[in-house]
Amino acid sequence: MLSCMRCSRQFGDREIVWRCPCGGTLRLSGYGAAPSDGRGIWRYLRGLPLDASRIVSMGEGDTPxxxxxxxxxxxxxxxxxxxxxxxxKDRGMAVLVSWLRSAGVTHVVEDSSGNAGSSMAAYCAAGGIACDVYVPDYTSSGKCVQIEAYGARLVRVPGTREDTTRAAERAGQERTSFYASHNWSPxxxxxxxxxxxxxxxxxxxxxxxxxxxxxxxxxxxxxxxxxxxxxxxxxxxxxxxxxxxxxxxxxxxxxxxxxxxxxxxxxxxxxxxxxxxxxxxxxxxxxxxxxxxxxxxxxxxxxxxxxxxxxxxxxxxxxxxxxxxxxxxxxxxxxxxxxxxxxxxxxxxxxxxxxxxxxxxxxxxx
The missing domain is CATH 3.40.50.1100 (Rossmann fold)
Structure with a gap:
């Protein structure tokens, strides 16, 4: 169950929502940390309301x-x-993109200083989801090359990191897109x-x-x-x-x-x-x-x-x-x-x- 950190409004696990209408951030609760027999991050995520057949994973976790x-x-x-x-970012993106797939989302918009965009582009490529990544114009070229190599559409935004966020939010309001911000996502x-x-x-x-x-x-x-x-x-x-x-x-x-x-x-x-x-x-x-x-x-x-x-x-x-x-x-x-x-x-x-x-x-x- 999702709940708003500001007004306590609740949302279903599959509701396509990235923040509460009141402007508050969302929290996903009710799932513990008891390890299971899985590998990588997934051994700690038992019980998450995800469609097991829609999970996107590339072996994230178990780092030295x-x-x-x-x-x-x-x-x-x-x-x-x-x-x-x-x-x-791969730890979080594996779960976020798996939820997007489970919820039937087919096109996402993300804003990033680079690493989250690279990760989103990779996991969306593996999961068959179209992806637009908005980055500040000053983002390291290595990250930009990586984002485009995965097949995502890269959008460079002049100005500050915050200008990039606002541009991505506007793009995510289009009917065919969902603003899949990792910063907002529970x-x-x-x-x-x-x-x-x-x-x-x-x-x-x-x-x-x-x-x-x-x-x-x-x-x-x-x-x-x-x-x-x-x-x-x-x-x-x-x-x-x-x-x-x-x-x-x-x-x-x-x-x-x-x-x-x-x-x-x-x-x-x-x-x-x-x-x-x-x-x-x-x-x-x-x-x-x-x-x-x-x-x-x-x-x-x-x-x-x-x-x-x-x-x-x-x-x-x-x-x-x-x-x-x-x-x-x-x-x-x-x-x-x-x-x-x-x-x-x-x-x-x-x-x-x-x-x-x-x-x-x-x-x-x-």
Missing amino acids: LIECRFGGRAAWFKLDYLAPTGSY WFLQGIKTWFLEVFDALPEVRNVVVPVGQGSIALGARLAMEELRAAGRLERLPRILAVQPAHCDPLARAFEAGLDEPVRIEKKETAAEGIASAEPVRGAEVLRAVRETDGGFVTVSEAEIWSAHSSLCHAGLYVEPTSAAAAAGWDKLCGAGRIDAAEPTVVYLSGIGLKATDKIAGHVQ
């Missing part, structure tokens, strides 16, 4: 969790950039939560998770998984969610520090961490609440700190995009400030592969 030294410190790194399309979060479930099964003593945050799906997925694990009696003390934002785009970090319940309005600057350059996160209030409920916090990182962390990760054999490096930079900064005890098991989340941003990385190196 490795212990690695970085900047003289050790932590566990979740390598979710080793997903089928090169980003963690189905997407059901897939994303599996990253923390995998971490917990491998490292139940985990005390901190350090995640990059733009729209906040990684943090929200972790909080959803924690809630389900606690309800199942498997988790008593919640690990802290420590959220990282670039200093050039930090509406949630500023709100958190000011004790606010909603993101603040900011003037966004260009950042290498394009995947988390979201000035208007649609679930921002939910992200702030999730971080506070785990006694977590926010940290911002400069462009220099992002690139320094990127270099260190590369020298450790981990070739990620700058957005992932922001998480590592945040972790290093939190440790340096004494906000993370080196003795506490900590997981740093690496969300996207560097091959998608080779043009930006090459430009910086040169």
